[in-house]
Amino acid sequence: MNIPVWLGLAFTALVAVLTALLAFKSELTRQAPGRVLAFLALFILPVMASWGGFSAQMGRAESTRFCLSCHVMNDFGRSLMVDDPSFTPARHYQNHLVPVDHACYTCHTTYTLFGPLDAKLEGLHHMYVQYLGTIPKPAAIRLYHPYNNRECLHCHAGMRAFMDEPNHNKKPGLMASILDNRVSCISSGCHDTMHDVKDLQYASFWKPKP
Amino acid sequence: MPASGNLNPNTPAPRNHLIERRIRLAGTLVAAGLVVQLVSFLWIHPLAFMAFLLIGLPLVALGILVYLLTILKASPPAP
Numbered sequence: 001m002n003i004p005v006w007l008g009l010a011f012t013a014l015v016a017v018l019t020a021l022l023a024f025k026s027e028l029t030r031q032a033p034g035r036v037l038a039f040l041a042l043f044i045l046p047v048m049a050s051w052g053g054f055s056a057q058m059g060r061a062e063s064t065r066f067c068l069s070c071h072v073m074n075d076f077g078r079s080l081m082v083d084d085p086s087f088t089p090a091r092h093y094q095n096h097l098v099p100v101d102h103a104c105y106t107c108h109t110t111y112t113l114f115g116p117l118d119a120k121l122e123g124l125h126h127m128y129v130q131y132l133g134t135i136p137k138p139a140a141i142r143l144y145h146p147y148n149n150r151e152c153l154h155c156h157a158g159m160r161a162f163m164d165e166p167n168h169n170k171k172p173g174l175m176a177s178i179l180d181n182r183v184s185c186i187s188s189g190c191h192d193t194m195h196d197v198k199d200l201q202y203a204s205f206w207k208p209k210p
Numbered sequence: 211m212p213a214s215g216n217l218n219p220n221t222p223a224p225r226n227h228l229i230e231r232r233i234r235l236a237g238t239l240v241a242a243g244l245v246v247q248l249v250s251f252l253w254i255h256p257l258a259f260m261a262f263l264l265i266g267l268p269l270v271a272l273g274i275l276v277y278l279l280t281i282l283k284a285s286p287p288a289p
Contacts, residue, residue, distance in 0.1 A: 043274055
């Protein structure tokens, strides 16, 4: 945990102590200073602490560790360490082309106005399936929608290596089609090896040097 | 003499006693909610997230609601 989170936790703990003090010594509110304390400790400060906590929790819900904490995601986590550059997620993860601690979220959110909210709602659905539904086999897990180039282009658009890549310009209009999502980066067959969890048993894995 | 009519300021009038009981309840709810929120930070896990969202936040919100209703009802009527 980083320093702002520790400070937030310390603040929440302090507010909890203050509210507990009021819970045990409510007669403090007979005097004006006690009433001010009550207003702060039972309204203003808990709202601040809860808002900060909510914000921190939402941040943690975007972390790779959070996504991989469910058993069904184990193979998807392992696929990030496959020693084969044709595995697009592994290549991005191992070369830090995506933030390592937010790897899943970086590619699986949608870069739209309500994309982060949509991702959280889908996450809630995942939790429902995990604890109350029928958990599918990892190899049977599919995206809700076809992967949109927009998510790739969030980083790649305008990038020299992407724009000048001969394969992206081998036909007239191909680049425009990629940018418009008319030709998919993934399903067109160019970058179609993703997590491929059903074949992980045949893969070799990269071990980072300590 | 205090407006509530009690002679000893250390002995609350029945109405004040009710207010203090509600403040005690509000404090307990808010403190419990904040403790749940704190505990939920021990793990990075969907269950911890759900505990924060479904137990911690509602307890704090309920405590705040009890407190706000208490001070709303305790305020003297407009002349």
